[in-house]
Amino acid sequence: MDIRIFALGFFFCVLLVQVSGEDGRTCYNCGYIQRNGGAPEPLPDHEIEYCPDLTNGQSPIKKCADPNDCCIVRREFKNVSNSETGKYQTDLVVVHGCQESTTEHYNVSCTEASEDINGNCQMFEMDNTVNQDETLFKAEICLCNKDRCNNKVPDDFSSTPSAPTTTPYNGPKTKCYDCGYMQINNDPPAHLPETDPAAFCGDFANPSDLEKECLGASDCCSVIKVFHAQYNDQTKVNDTVTVVRHGCFNDLGQSEHYGLSCADASGNINEDCKVFADDKLPVNHETDVFREEVCMCKQELCNNQVPTTTTSNPTTTAGAVAITAGHIISLLASAVLSLTFL
Structure with missing residues (x-):
C-alpha cells in the first residue's frame, strides 16, 4: 500500500513538472x-x-x-x-x-x-x-x-x-463612378490637382474605366462640389476655383466634416443634396473654401451627373476674400443702420 501511494505521488510530481514546463x-x-x-x-x-x-x-x-x-x-x-x-x-x-x-x-x-x-x-x-x-x-x-x-x-x-x-472582403459592395475635374472661373474643365489621382471626367460620367467598387453596407455614391476663392496676383481679383468629385462617399471624407451618412440617401443623385456655405461650413475647413455641395445616392453608378444646386456659378470677386450671400446681407444691414442715423 505504501509503495502504491509513493508511486502515485511520484507520478503527480512528474506531471506537475511537465505542465510547469509548458507555461x-x-x-x-x-x-x-x-x-x-x-x-x-x-x-x-x-x-x-x-x-x-x-x-x-x-x-x-x-x-x-x-x-x-x-x-x-x-x-x-x-x-x-x-x-x-x-x-x-x-x-x-x-x-x-x-x-x-x-x-x-x-x-x-x-x-x-x-x-x-x-x-x-x-x-x-x-x-x-x-x-x-x-x-x-x-x-x-x-x-x-x-x-x-x-x-x-x-x-x-x-x-x-x-x-x-x-483579407478579401466579401461583404456588401456598391459600384460608383470615381473621377472629377477642376475649373477656374468659366474656363474649360481641367484635370484635378496632382494631389488627387482620380481620372478626369466632366459633369456627366459614363466610361466603364472610371468605375470603382465601394466596400461596406454603410457606403454609397456621392458627388461633391467645392468652391474656393483664390487671389490672382495678376488680375488682382479672386478666382473662383471649383473642384468636382464623383466617388464613394466614405472615400471623399464628408462624414468627418459634416456628420453626414448614407442612411438617408435615395436612389437619385438629385434628391439628396446638402449645401454648406458661410457659417454652415465646419470650423476646420480650408480657409479659401466658401461653399460646398454634397450629394448622395444608393443605386449602382447613380453618381453619373453633377446635380444643379445653384441657379448660377459663384461670381468672381475682387479682393482677397470671396463675397458671399452672408457678406451681402451684412452690407445691407449696415446700410440700413446708416440711413437710420442720418
Whole structure:
C-alpha cells in the first residue's frame, strides 16, 4: 500500500513538472485609445492598463494561458459618432497582448509568427458595426513568438519586412463612378490637382474605366462640389476655383466634416443634396473654401451627373476674400443702420 501511494505521488510530481514546463509565453498586456487624432489616453472602463506605443520594463505583462500562444500588437480604426459635435471622428485603439484575444474576430495564427514584432503583420479591412454610433473599418495585427517581443508598435505598417496581407472582403459592395475635374472661373474643365489621382471626367460620367467598387453596407455614391476663392496676383481679383468629385462617399471624407451618412440617401443623385456655405461650413475647413455641395445616392453608378444646386456659378470677386450671400446681407444691414442715423 505504501509503495502504491509513493508511486502515485511520484507520478503527480512528474506531471506537475511537465505542465510547469509548458507555461505560456509572457507578453506585454496594455494599450491606449487615441480619439480623433488627439493624445493617447487610457482605454475606457480600464479594460487593460495604459501604455504607449513603446513599452518598458515597468509596463504590465501577462502569462498567456495557451503554451502555443504568441504575443501580438493590434491596432483598430473606428468611425465613431461624437455626441457633443454631432459629427463622426476616427478613433484608434492599440492593444499589446496575447494572440488569444484576437481569435474571436480575426483569422490569425501563431504558426507564422517570427521573433520580431515587425516580421508578421496582417491587415484587415471591414465594415463591422459595433453599435449604432461606432463602426470598425480597419485593423492591423502583428505577431511574434518570443517573451515580451510585443514591446512596440511598428512605426510604418507598410514598411514591415513581410508585406502585409489584406483579407478579401466579401461583404456588401456598391459600384460608383470615381473621377472629377477642376475649373477656374468659366474656363474649360481641367484635370484635378496632382494631389488627387482620380481620372478626369466632366459633369456627366459614363466610361466603364472610371468605375470603382465601394466596400461596406454603410457606403454609397456621392458627388461633391467645392468652391474656393483664390487671389490672382495678376488680375488682382479672386478666382473662383471649383473642384468636382464623383466617388464613394466614405472615400471623399464628408462624414468627418459634416456628420453626414448614407442612411438617408435615395436612389437619385438629385434628391439628396446638402449645401454648406458661410457659417454652415465646419470650423476646420480650408480657409479659401466658401461653399460646398454634397450629394448622395444608393443605386449602382447613380453618381453619373453633377446635380444643379445653384441657379448660377459663384461670381468672381475682387479682393482677397470671396463675397458671399452672408457678406451681402451684412452690407445691407449696415446700410440700413446708416440711413437710420442720418
